[in-house]
Amino acid sequence: MPPAVAATGEHRLRVNGTERTTSITPSATLLDTLRERLGLFGTKKGCDHGQCGACTVLVDGRRTLSCLVLAATQQDREITTIEGLARPDGSPHPLQEAFAARDAFQCGYCTPGQIMSAAGLANEGWPPDDDGIREAMSGNLCRCGAYNTIVAAIRDVRDGTGA
Amino acid sequence: MIPFALHTAASPEEALGRLADEPGAALLAGGTTLVDLMKLEVLRPSAVIDISRIGLDAIERTPRGWRIGALARNRDVAAHPRIAADLPLLSQAILQGASGALRTMATVGGNLLQRTRCGYFRDRTAACNKRSPGAGCAALDGVNRGHAVLGVSDACIATHPGDLAVALAALDARVTLRSRDGERTVAFTDFNLVPGNTPERETVMMPSEMVTAVEVPDLGYARRSLYRKVRDRASYQFALVSCAVALDVEEGVVRAARIALGGVGTKPWRAREAERSLVGRFADAHAFGDAAARALAGARPRPDNAFKVAMAERVLARCLLDLREMAL
Numbered sequence: 001m002p003p004a005v006a007a008t009g010e011h012r013l014r015v016n017g018t019e020r021t022t023s024i025t026p027s028a029t030l031l032d033t034l035r036e037r038l039g040l041f042g043t044k045k046g047c048d049h050g051q052c053g054a055c056t057v058l059v060d061g062r063r064t065l066s067c068l069v070l071a072a073t074q075q076d077r078e079i080t081t082i083e084g085l086a087r088p089d090g091s092p093h094p095l096q097e098a099f100a101a102r103d104a105f106q107c108g109y110c111t112p113g114q115i116m117s118a119a120g121l122a123n124e125g126w127p128p129d130d131d132g133i134r135e136a137m138s139g140n141l142c143r144c145g146a147y148n149t150i151v152a153a154i155r156d157v158r159d160g161t162g163a
Numbered sequence: 164m165i166p167f168a169l170h171t172a173a174s175p176e177e178a179l180g181r182l183a184d185e186p187g188a189a190l191l192a193g194g195t196t197l198v199d200l201m202k203l204e205v206l207r208p209s210a211v212i213d214i215s216r217i218g219l220d221a222i223e224r225t226p227r228g229w230r231i232g233a234l235a236r237n238r239d240v241a242a243h244p245r246i247a248a249d250l251p252l253l254s255q256a257i258l259q260g261a262s263g264a265l266r267t268m269a270t271v272g273g274n275l276l277q278r279t280r281c282g283y284f285r286d287r288t289a290a291c292n293k294r295s296p297g298a299g300c301a302a303l304d305g306v307n308r309g310h311a312v313l314g315v316s317d318a319c320i321a322t323h324p325g326d327l328a329v330a331l332a333a334l335d336a337r338v339t340l341r342s343r344d345g346e347r348t349v350a351f352t353d354f355n356l357v358p359g360n361t362p363e364r365e366t367v368m369m370p371s372e373m374v375t376a377v378e379v380p381d382l383g384y385a386r387r388s389l390y391r392k393v394r395d396r397a398s399y400q401f402a403l404v405s406c407a408v409a410l411d412v413e414e415g416v417v418r419a420a421r422i423a424l425g426g427v428g429t430k431p432w433r434a435r436e437a438e439r440s441l442v443g444r445f446a447d448a449h450a451f452g453d454a455a456a457r458a459l460a461g462a463r464p465r466p467d468n469a470f471k472v473a474m475a476e477r478v479l480a481r482c483l484l485d486l487r488e489m490a491l
Contacts, residue, residue: 026168027164029198048202049202049203065265068194068199068268069268070211070213073169073191073213073215124242136263138262138396138397138399139262140262
């Protein structure tokens with residue numbers, strides 16, 4: 001049998017293409033580990049119960065609510081946060097550009113989760129119409145109510161038509 | 164969270180061995196229910212066994228249907244092109260549940276074991292017989308607009324929250340359960356239990372068992388089927404009423420029907436008497452209305468959720484009418 005995860009131990013996490021080693025307790029969520037252990041504050045804590053989408057990251061390319069994931073279970077997986085979304089040359093990801101161009105936020109707190117969720121949606125396949133985008137993004141709440149411009153930003157990226 | 168030991172299983176056998184050795188351990192698949200309820204301290208396993216790396220995630224064609232591994236993600240089942248074509252109500256049910264990220268995380272086996280969203284179950288300060296047997300039920304005279312009207316007892320009126328589960332009930336699915344001592348298969352309609360006096364027992368599973376697969380047999384008339392969900396928001400909301408319905412009609416006469424209801428029952432609610440009442444009748448609004456009334460005949464509503472009875476009857480009758488008109 002492989003060893004059980006010790007009460008607290010050193011774990012290797014692969015975040016944004018970089019191997020990071022940190023100590024993780026069994027109950028530590030990926031969200032808290034990213035923020036408090038690895039200093040990656042772009043991923044936001046909203047409800048902490050998988051209801052708001054603010055903590056969305058990609059795990060092996062799939063959108064994942066990091067508040068519902070135990071960090072110690074994520075070794076050897078490819079974790080991508082908003083900090084790792086930019087192109088290799090450092091220029092913003094098309095979704096980041098589109099959210100800025102469309103003013104798809106007000107306070108910005110939900111924005112990293114919105115963008116990461118949209119990035120995961122791109123891997124699933126874009127919905128053909130605005131209703132489909134709204135349905136696919138319904139797990140990402142925006143209490144400022146920027147939904148119309150969020151949908152427009154995602155539509156721009158889908159269609160390759162920057163605003 | 165209450166402290167716990169975390170184990171990573173590399174195979175089903177290892178997970179089952181660990182589960183047999185550690186009463187009080189919980190299996191961790193997608194985590195969307197377990198981690199949430201551990202944070203609320205509603206669930207307090209002494210150990211958590213991560214089964215996300217043990218395989219059992221294949222979606223396979225069998226001679227007479229589909230076999231879906233317990234670790235298959237809900238989203239992958241719904242997006243499977245042949246399942247979407249062969250069993251449309253299965254895909255539709257999954258895609259009307261939760262959100263895109265949750266569907267991607269959630270596994271089929273875990274989804275069948277998700278817990279009720281009754282607010283009193285989730286609130287450790289409230290009386291709940293399901294969480295603390297014998298404590299009473301705050302929902303009976305509390306805020307119970309979302310609660311069940313079918314299969315209820317004086318001990319519990321918590322609604323089964325599933326969507327996929329309602330489709331599986333309609334489709335005569337079977338669930339494969341495995342323990343260290345062997346494997347057995349149960350009809351999905353027998354998998355969940357009504358609360359009775361033991362609402363803490365939600366399924367026929369033994370503590371040492373895990374779900375390993377769901378088998379969904381072909382249904383010749385599944386192309387004339389649909390899943391419809393009525394809820395307070397257009398997306399990302401639990402059902403007030405949902406219907407998984409399939410209809411076999413020839414020359415205007417019903418040959419067979421499948422009817423299951425969600426949002427109204429303490430378990431995914433198969434309405435067999437309503438199905439039988441349709442066989443041999445003209446497929447018209449009168450027959451459909453009769454069937455819908457039969458499906459809800461045993462309802463025991465509370466003041467806040469009494470609206471669900473008429474709503475379920477109307478949604479079901481409308482689904483049947485729409486199926487009759489469906490061009491194939």
